[in-house]
Amino acid sequence: MLMRHGQPIEVAGPAEETRTFTGNRGLEIEEGLIFEIGRPENTGVDLDEPAPFEYRLGTLERQQPAGLPGLSEPETMRHYVRLSRMNYAIDAGIYPLGSCTMKHNPRLNEVIARLPGFADIHPLQPQASVQGALEVIAELGRWLMVMTGMDAVAMSPRAGAHGEACGMMVIKAAIAAKGEAATRRIVLVPESAHGTNPASAATAGFEVRAVPARPDGTLDPAEIRRQLGPDVAAIMLTNPNTCGLFETDVVEIAAMVHEAGAYFYCDGANFNAIMGKTRPGDLGADAMHINLHKTFSTPHGGGGPGAGPVVLSSRLAPFAPVPFLRREEGGLRLVEHRGEAPGAFGRIAAFHGQMGMFVRAFAYMASHGADGLRQAAEDAVLNANYVRANLKDLMSEPFGDRPCMHEVLFDESWLKGTGLTALDFAKAMIDEGFHPMTIYFPLVAHGAMLIEPTESESKASLDLFIAAVRDLALAVLRGETGRFDGAPHYAPRRRLDETRAARNPVLKWTKPIV
Amino acid sequence: MRYLPLNDEDRADMLARVGAAGIDALFADIPEAKRLARDLDLPHRKTEMEVERLLSGFAAKNVAAGSVPFFVGAGAYKHHIPATVDHLIQRSEFLTSYTPYQPEIAQGTLQAIFEFQTQVANLTAMEVANASIYDGSTATVEAVAMAHRITKRRKAILSGGLHPHYAEAVSTYAGMAGDEALVLPPDVFATEDLGALVNGETSCVVMQSPDVFGNLRDLSELAAHCKAKGALLIAVFTEAISLGLIHPPGAMGADIVAGEGQSIGNRLNFGGPYVGLFAAKAKYLRQMPGRLCGETADALGRRGFVLTLSTREQHIRRDKATSNICTNSGLASLAFSIHLTLLGDAGLRRLARINHANAVALASRLAAVPGVEVLNTTFFNEFTIKIAGDAAAAVERMAEAGVLGGVPVSRLLPDKGLDDLILTASTEVNTEADRAAFVVALQGVLSC
Numbered sequence: 005m006l007m008r009h010g011q012p013i014e015v016a017g018p019a020e021e022t023r024t025f026t027g028n029r030g031l032e033i034e035e036g037l038i039f040e041i042g043r044p045e046n047t048g049v050d051l052d053e054p055a056p057f058e059y060r061l062g063t064l065e066r067q068q069p070a071g072l073p074g075l076s077e078p079e080t081m082r083h084y085v086r087l088s089r090m091n092y093a094i095d096a097g098i099y100p101l102g103s104c105t106m107k108h109n110p111r112l113n114e115v116i117a118r119l120p121g122f123a124d125i126h127p128l129q130p131q132a133s134v135q136g137a138l139e140v141i142a143e144l145g146r147w148l149m150v151m152t153g154m155d156a157v158a159m160s161p162r163a164g165a166h167g168e169a170c171g172m173m174v175i176k177a178a179i180a181a182k183g184e185a186a187t188r189r190i191v192l193v194p195e196s197a198h199g200t201n202p203a204s205a206a207t208a209g210f211e212v213r214a215v216p217a218r219p220d221g222t223l224d225p226a227e228i229r230r231q232l233g234p235d236v237a238a239i240m241l242t243n244p245n246t247c248g249l250f251e252t253d254v255v256e257i258a259a260m261v262h263e264a265g266a267y268f269y270c271d272g273a274n275f276n277a278i279m280g281k282t283r284p285g286d287l288g289a290d291a292m293h294i295n296l297h298k299t300f301s302t303p304h305g306g307g308g309p310g311a312g313p314v315v316l317s318s319r320l321a322p323f324a325p326v327p328f329l330r331r332e333e334g335g336l337r338l339v340e341h342r343g344e345a346p347g348a349f350g351r352i353a354a355f356h357g358q359m360g361m362f363v364r365a366f367a368y369m370a371s372h373g374a375d376g377l378r379q380a381a382e383d384a385v386l387n388a389n390y391v392r393a394n395l396k397d398l399m400s401e402p403f404g405d406r407p408c409m410h411e412v413l414f415d416e417s418w419l420k421g422t423g424l425t426a427l428d429f430a431k432a433m434i435d436e437g438f439h440p441m442t443i444y445f446p447l448v449a450h451g452a453m454l455i456e457p458t459e460s461e462s463k464a465s466l467d468l469f470i471a472a473v474r475d476l477a478l479a480v481l482r483g484e485t486g487r488f489d490g491a492p493h494y495a496p497r498r499r500l501d502e503t504r505a506a507r508n509p510v511l512k513w514t515k516p517i518v
Numbered sequence: 519m520r521y522l523p524l525n526d527e528d529r530a531d532m533l534a535r536v537g538a539a540g541i542d543a544l545f546a547d548i549p550e551a552k553r554l555a556r557d558l559d560l561p562h563r564k565t566e567m568e569v570e571r572l573l574s575g576f577a578a579k580n581v582a583a584g585s586v587p588f589f590v591g592a593g594a595y596k597h598h599i600p601a602t603v604d605h606l607i608q609r610s611e612f613l614t615s616y617t618p619y620q621p622e623i624a625q626g627t628l629q630a631i632f633e634f635q636t637q638v639a640n641l642t643a644m645e646v647a648n649a650s651i652y653d654g655s656t657a658t659v660e661a662v663a664m665a666h667r668i669t670k671r672r673k674a675i676l677s678g679g680l681h682p683h684y685a686e687a688v689s690t691y692a693g694m695a696g697d698e699a700l701v702l703p704p705d706v707f708a709t710e711d712l713g714a715l716v717n718g719e720t721s722c723v724v725m726q727s728p729d730v731f732g733n734l735r736d737l738s739e740l741a742a743h744c745k746a747k748g749a750l751l752i753a754v755f756t757e758a759i760s761l762g763l764i765h766p767p768g769a770m771g772a773d774i775v776a777g778e779g780q781s782i783g784n785r786l787n788f789g790g791p792y793v794g795l796f797a798a799k800a801k802y803l804r805q806m807p808g809r810l811c812g813e814t815a816d817a818l819g820r821r822g823f824v825l826t827l828s829t830r831e832q833h834i835r836r837d838k839a840t841s842n843i844c845t846n847s848g849l850a851s852l853a854f855s856i857h858l859t860l861l862g863d864a865g866l867r868r869l870a871r872i873n874h875a876n877a878v879a880l881a882s883r884l885a886a887v888p889g890v891e892v893l894n895t896t897f898f899n900e901f902t903i904k905i906a907g908d909a910a911a912a913v914e915r916m917a918e919a920g921v922l923g924g925v926p927v928s929r930l931l932p933d934k935g936l937d938d939l940i941l942t943a944s945t946e947v948n949t950e951a952d953r954a955a956f957v958v959a960l961q962g963v964l965s966c
Contacts, residue, residue, distance in 0.1 A: 038633050038859050047865030049600055051946070054875035061874070062896040064727075064734045064765045066867075071640040074862015077602055084856060087626035088611035095610030101619070108521055109614050112566050118604075121577025126590040127789030128925045129581065130917045136579030137788050150560055162652035162790065163845040165832070173694050193837075203832035203842035209694045212837040250547035280558055282548045297845065305607075305849025306627035307617040307649065307809065309791030325690070341932055350690030354593055354655035354683035354778075355789030367573055373563035376519040378554075382541045383524050389544055390532045407536070407544050434623055442619075445833070462523035463532060490817055495622035498817040502621075505814035505826040509803065511646050512636035 032496055035086040039513040042073025048080050090496040091306070092439045098461055098469050100391075102411040102442035102454025103198070103246055105276050105298035107384075110371065113301070113364035122363050127355040131337055137359060138336035142329050144366045148294055148315055151377070152272075153285025156321035158314045158328065159357040164273060167293025167312025168204035168240070170325060170352050174291055174316060175238050175267045176208050177323035177349035188237040188266070194223055196247055196446040201240045201271060210237055217448055221247040221403030221413075225256045232264040242271035243287070244278065246446040247403060248388065248411040248454070258288025267291065267320070275299045276458070277385055277410035280378030290317040296358070300365035311361035322347035327356050383459035384410040387466060391455055394470040398477040402449040410458070416451020422480050424488050426451040429476065431499060434492035436472045519563055583786060583922070587952035587959075589880070591900045591943025592730065592925040593654065593681050593756040594789065595781045598947055603783050603856045607849050617809070617845070621824040622816070627848070628823035631811040634855040641761050641858075642753075642775045643768025644797035649809035649825075650851040651794030651843065654778025655684045658724065658754050659691050660796065660807040660841055661776040665722035665750040666697060667805050667840070673698040674722050675715055678705030679729025681756055682930040688724070704931050706893060706902060706939065708733035713743035720747060722774075726754040727767070730930070731941065732897040734764060741771025750774060758782050758795065758854075759945075760898040762870030774798045783857030784850050793850035804830060807841030869946060873899040876953075877944040883953050884942070889964045893939075900943035902927070905964060909940045912963045921959035 027034045059065065075083060092099070099106035117123060125134050145157040158174070161167035172191070179188050191205040194215045202212040215231060218224040222245065239261050243251045251257070258268045270284050270292035276299045278284075284292050296302050297310035304310075316324055326348050327340045338356060342348050372380060385408075392412040396405065400418040416426045430440035430453070442454040457466060479487060490499060524532075529541070538544050545553065564572070583596045590596070607613065611626055618624030618631075631649045638647035651657040662674045674692065676685045676699055685701045692699035702710055708731070712723050723744055727735035737753055744751045753767030755777040767775045779793040780786075798806055804827070812826035832839040861869060877899040885892045889906035905912055909926035916923040924942035928934075944953075 035629070037629070037636075039636060042859065042862060044863035047862045047868075048602070048860035049865045049869070051865060051868045051872060053868060054872050057875050057878055059874065060878055060881070060894070060896055061764065061898070062734055062736075064736060064896070066761070066763055066765050068643075068769070069863040070643070070761065070766070070866070072637060072858060072861070072863045072866060074865055075859050077600070077860065080602055080856065080860050081606070083859070084606045084612075084630070085609065087629055088606075088609040090623075090625035090629075091611035091615045091627055092620070092623040093611045094614040099616065101616055104616055106614075106616055110521060112569060114608060114613075116570065116573045116577075119574060119577040120582035120584055121574075121580040123785040123787055124582040124584050124596075125580045125788045126583055126588075126596065126786045126922070127594055128592050128929060129583075129590050129922050130914050132914070133581035133917055133922070134788065136576040139579070140573070140576045147560060150558055162656060163843075165842040165844045166652060166656070169842055173690070176694055198844075199832035199834065199836050199839065200842050200844050202837035203835075203839045206837040206839075207691070207695070207842050209696055250545075252547050252549075255549055255552065278545075278548070280554060281545050282552050282554055286552050287549075295845075303613045303849070304616045304845075306612055306615045306624070306630075306852065307848030308845040309652070309793075309847045309850050310845040311791075340929070343932060350693065351683060351686040352656075352690060353653060353659075353687055354681065355653075358790040359788035360785075360791050363573065367569050370561070370564050370569050370572060371521070371566070372519060374557040374560040376522070376563040377560075378557060379519055379522060382544075383522055383529075385544050386524070386529060386532055386536070386541060389536045389538070393536045407538070407546070409544075409547075430620070431622070434620065439616075439623065440620055459522055459524075463528040465523075492622050496625050497622045497820060497822040500621045500816050500822045500824050501814045502824050502826065505812040505824045506829075509810070509827060510813040511632075511803075511810055511826075512639050513632070 033086050035083060037513050038073050038075060038083060042075045044069055044073055046074040046076060048075055048077040097437060098457060098465055099439045100441050100455045100457050102456040103273060103445065105456060105458060107301055107458040108460040109301055109303040110368060113367040116367050117360050117363045122359065135335050138329060140366055141362055142336055144362050147369050148313055151279055152292060152315045153283030154315035155318040156316040156324055158324045160325060160327065160353055161293060161312035161314055162353055162358055163308060163310035164293055164295045164312045165200040165204055167314045168200055169207045171269050171291035171293055171314045172205050172208035172210065173349050174320050174323045175269065178320055179237055187234060190236045192231055192236060192239040194241065196245055196448040197240060197242055198246065198271060198273060205240060221249050222251050223253065223257060225253045228257050229260055232260060236264060236266045238267040238269050240269045240271060242274060244274045244409040247413045248408040250409055254287050273298060274410060277381060279381045280374060281381055285317065290320050296361050296365040301368045302361040302364040309358060309361065311358035323349050325349055326351050380459045387457040387459060387461055388412050390466055391457055391470060395473060398474060411454055411456035413449055414453040415449040419480065424480055424485060426453050428488040431491040432476055432488045435494045438469060587921045587955040589924050589942050589944055589956060590922050592941045593778060594786055595757055595943060595945055596786060596947055597781050597945050599783060599857060600860050602860060603853050606856050607853050612852055618825060625822060628811050630852050630855060632813065632823050634851050635811060637855055637858050638795050638797055642797045643766035644775050645800035646803055647797035648806055649811055650847040651796050651808055652847055653790065653792040653794045654756055654776060655687045657776035657794030657796045658684045659687050661752045661774045662688050662722060662724065664774060664805050664807060665752060668802055669721045669748060669750060671719055671721035673719050674724060675712060675720055676701045677712060677725045678702035678710050679708060679731060679733060680724055680726045680754060681730045704934055704936060706731050708735060713740050716743050716747045716749050718747055720749040722750040722752050724752045724754060728757060728760055728898045728900065732894050732901040734896040737767060737770035737772060752776060757898060759870050759873055762866035763874055764898060779854045783853030791847060791850050793847040793854050805840055808843050808846055872946045876948050880944045880953050883957050887957055887961055899945055900941060903940050903942055904938050905940060907964060909938050913940060915963045916959040919959045919962060921955055923956055923959060
């Protein structure tokens with residue numbers, strides 16, 4: 005039972021196992037919306053009214069309050085702490101979402117990002133007063149270039165997809181500089197790619213053509229050759245790909261792409277598998293974004309913020325957007341205007357990039373060092389293969405029996421005839437205390453189940469995870485579906501009705517009519 | 519390495535289980551010639567103490583806003599953030615969770631997004647808001663693209679009062695997509711007549727208020743012009759706290775609102791991460807970019823929340839999606855929402871009044887300095903001053919004297935003949951002593 009101003013509000017239907025007076029279940033506490041528990045006249049911030057003064061607002065003073073409830077500080081604390089306890093988190097357990105690289109987030113990085121010298125500096129204060137910040141950006145950029153074997157880096161993209169768009173815009177500018185803007189309009193995107201790839205190519209004004217994978221889950225150079233032509237601007241290729249497989253023919257593909265006058269954009273989402281083991285620049289990439297919020301551990305925060313710097317080959321470097329850093333006598337300087345950078349294709353956002361994420365990522369890299377980064381990649385790949393080795397006898401692999409990189413892909417075919425789906429299986433994993441793997445991605449596998457344990461898991465953690473998944477899988481194969489029907493049973497909510505949410509969208513709270 | 523749980527014994531056991539002779543057997547798909555035979559040419563691992571020392575050294579070379587009289591704005595503002603905000607966003611369950619793809623174990627994040635969406639809609643007086651865009655500038659880019667989809671026209675008109683970085687971002691994206699973006703000349707005195715430029719080819723007009731020079735803009739008349747021509751009005755703001763005291767864009771007829779939310783709950787962070795606020799009229803819902811959280815019920819009939827209407831998004835619609843955005847500004851939007859929850863209507867209005875009072879006080883102090891002219895008739899917490907001399911040099915020399923006095927307009931708009939203008943912002947953090955120091959510093963610069 006939720007209370008508003010001392011009156012009960014009904015949001016929960018009757019439910020046999022939640023039939024407590026309050027609707028709470030021990031530590032799990034039902035919590036109303038701030039609009040139900042707060043009042044507009046209350047506030048949790050003490051501020052003194054200013055002395056009377058003459059407004060300079062012309063005729064534009066607000067006439068109506070916005071309708072924003074306020075809560076005192078203790079009420080605010082309780083509200084959000086209660087909400088937080090309804091969330092799963094990497095700090096609480098394995099988070100094996102394939103393609104998401106949910107690794108440990110060191111708290112040192114949080115401490116450092118909050119130093120006033122980083123958190124409390126303004127993007128437009130005089131550059132002489134932020135030389136330390138510019139040095140961090142330059143140093144992070146240098147590490148990224150060394151790790152990828154590339155020649156330049158654009159630091160301003162705010163997230164992976166923003167980086168993809170930035171990279172594709174660099175490519176478009178390079179093509180335009182060669183006078184081929186009107187003819188090279190096609191970007192090849194494998195069917196296994198993240199949805200952001202085709203969407204980003206479209207954002208940059210390209211047309212997308214899908215490339216099918218061959219039966220082993222990787223790209224066929226012959227198919228690429230067939231599709232390449234004078235109308236092709238670029239290929240966007242994720243390596244390792246979203247099936248968790250290294251594209252074995254990447255060098256050959258890169259060469260034929262270059263030969264055809266096109267560019268090779270590499271989606272760096274899966275860089276965690278190969279850092280310190282190989283360099284995308286050596287494999288022929290012309291541009292690649294790096295998700296600092298994946299590979300370099302800046303926290304996901306329930307959906308961001310991220311950062312997506314783009315490393316560039318020497319062929320593309322002249323077209324990088326503003327701003328970028330230039331080392332001059334007396335220190336570093338941000339070049340902020342195209343007047344100083346005639347090749348730059350433009351600007352993709354205000355200011356200079358996600359400094360808060362740069363600091364965290366750099367602290368992470370510096371902590372690991374070259375040796376630690378390589379070890380992290382090796383452990384990530386070893387962990388994924390260990391999971392694979394222990395599950396492949398029960399679960400089906402869409403592309404045959406071969407080692408994976410940092411994530412292992414299973415599909416739904418082993419569930420055939422059981423009446424269960426990947427979704428059912430995932431929801432039952434929740435009851436066992438695990439965040440499920442990524443399901444239904446990549447689209448090239450039917451009922452995909454993509455597991456990425458990352459290097460942050462101990463062997464004991466993996467052994468428990470494996471044992472639990474095996475136990476569930478064996479139950480399925482014995483025809484015992486009770487644990488799956490209506491799962492999850494032990495989460496703060498039972499299965500949620502997504503169809504209803506989409507059919508009748510309720511996207512904000514409105515005052516109920518009494 | 520302190521972040522890696524496996525030890526060599528584990529690794530050996532696991533390799534044996536996998537059936538690999540050594541770790542490199544698992545990397546055999548990488549062409550041998552391209553495998554790195556040695557470590558990257560970078561330093562080796564560092565202890566926590568060493569990393570702290572290294573990065574503290576870099577931090578110490580920067581002048582923090584809180585350490586000096588500080589008046590820099592132009593799209594990012596120094597405000598006080600209650601300690602509660604930063605504590606709560608560092609809760610493991612918020613900080614280290616992913617986008618809420620499994621809603622049954624992500625109700626905390628989802629309810630917080632639902633509350634955020636409601637707060638943004640109410641603050642802007644719009645009908646629907648999304649779960650955030652990266653920042654104000656990218657929200658503006660998305661708003662223009664959305665207007666093109668709705669109107670099926672491809673020409674945007676950008677006010678000369680729009681933040682120049684925002685205008686450049688919109689122009690860049692437009693150029694790539696083959697759309698047109700007409701950027702009007704800098705409009706220091708808010709005298710441009712955008713309504714006269716709107717015609718049957720106009721997709722949208724983008725107007726910022728308070729504009730980059732600090733002027734407040736009445737959007738009502740422009741909204742009527744747009745409506746008459748079938749164009750959309752996109753309202754932009756960079757100072758969210760202004761909405762505590764200023765008539766909201768939704769009440770003036772805006773079709774889409776794109777704003778920067780940094781001022782509420784988020785630190786300056788040298789430009790990012792920030793939080794883009796995005797709201798629209800409900801009839802345009804299906805064309806909105808980004809994540810949307812909606813209310814539903816679970817199998818027992820209890821209220822719950824999920825991400826919804828995802829058929830608009832890239833992971834379903836791919837190249838036909840409304841946007842390529844995936845990761846957005848989750849934790850920054852949570853900080854915004856918590857701070858706004860602490861404030862409430864009453865607190866927000868008072869905070870906005872303090873900001874306005876401090877700016878009014880500063881304007882009158884500066885106007886009294888010989889060689890200084892305050893150009894604005896209206897403003898909220900930021901205005902433009904004209905000085906006798908070069909603004910960029912003056913700002914640099916004030917900084918040397920320990921006062922960060924604003925942004926020279928030439929930093930944003932070089933080569934426009936605006937070299938004697940400074941954008942100056944004042945918020946609740948400024949004291950009378952700060953204002954006095956600013957006056958002394960500016961007098962010092964102007965007298966030599």
